[in-house]
Amino acid sequence: MxxxxxxxxxxxxxxxxxSEDYWHEFEDEFVFADAVASGDPAHEEVTGMHFREIYDYLDETYGTAVTKEEFVDAYHERSETLYGEQVxxxxxxxxxxxxxxxxxxxxxxxxxxxxxxxxxxxxxxxxxxxxxxxxxxxxxxxxxxxxxxxxxxxxxxxxxxxxxxxxxxxxxxxxxxxxxxxxxxxxxxxxxxxxxxxxxxxxxxxxxxxxxxxxx
Structure with a gap:
């Protein structure tokens, strides 16, 4: 074809x-460690999704331990050095x-x-x-x-x-x-x-x- x-x-x-390896590090350090209430999500479950929808997915599937505003703010803060310096x-x-x-x-x-x-x-x-x-x-x-x-x-x-x-x-x-x-x-x-x-x-x-x- x-x-x-x-x-x-x-x-x-x-x-x-x-950028994905850096986002995976962020997921391990914050998202899966602090933001998820219980369970063990895999990176591929959320990779490629918009981060606001990641929160909704995690909240529905695993429960969340932070507010959506805190979650979104953490992503925006991480993005500055990730895209501006690392990738x-x-x-x-x-x-x-x-x-x-x-x-x-x-x-x-x-x-x-x-x-x-x-x-x-x-x-x-x-x-x-x-x-x-x-x-x-x-x-x-x-x-x-x-x-x-x-x-x-x-x-x-x-x-x-x-x-x-x-x-x-x-x-x-x-x-x-x-x-x-x-x-x-x-x-x-x-x-x-x-x-x-x-x-x-x-x-x-x-x-x-x-x-x-x-x-x-």
Missing amino acids: DAPDEVVLFDMDGVLVD VLMEGAEELFDDLRDDGRRLAIVSSAPQSWISIVRDRFDLGHLELVLSAEDIDAAGKPEPHIYEHAAAELGVEPEECVVVEDSVNGIESAVRSGAFTVAYRRAHNRELDLSQAHVVAEGPEELREALFG
């Missing part, structure tokens, strides 16, 4: 930047973006992260012009793993989801993209090496395979 050649939608966390850009991202643009493709970021977090990454790494930057907070619908954010992104760009390629790394994100109808590439990195990503149309094991999947 060949990838469409219209629009490429990139998830941010775990794809464009290596690095995906290997070969600048060249990949340039080559996709030269090939006539339109590029977008579609993320569960708030626009303020995405802006830190865009400013720090100078990702250039993007046709769309969409946050889960920009839509009035449930976030990943529901398909709405990718359906909305396609509509904003004037195409059908089937004309889009999505690059995702999390189980929740892959499910969201596949359910929308988009051609979905799972990007395998260290943080998700043990996860079953087979729901995606293609699994790219590193930057070279990602390039092959996008250019066919």
Whole structure:
């Protein structure tokens, strides 16, 4: 199955930047240790979800020991150093973006992260012009793993989801993209090496395979 050649939608966390390991540390140190009332959640249960919806999920499934306001404030505080100082850009991202643009493709970021977090990454790494930057907070619908954010992104760009390629790394994100109808590439990195990503149309094991999947 060949990838469409219209629009490429990139998830941010775990794809464009290596933020997931840092968020997993935060989950171990605060979310699962102090914010969850009981039980032992796994990282893959919440990875890819918007952090407000993470709270709702944990509250319903395990119970919570902090207020939602405290939970949200902790995420925002952590985000400043995480994106501003710690993360690095995906290997070969600048060249990949340039080559996709030269090939006539339109590029977008579609993320569960708030626009303020995405802006830190865009400013720090100078990702250039993007046709769309969409946050889960920009839509009035449930976030990943529901398909709405990718359906909305396609509509904003004037195409059908089937004309889009999505690059995702999390189980929740892959499910969201596949359910929308988009051609979905799972990007395998260290943080998700043990996860079953087979729901995606293609699994790219590193930057070279990602390039092959996008250019066919």
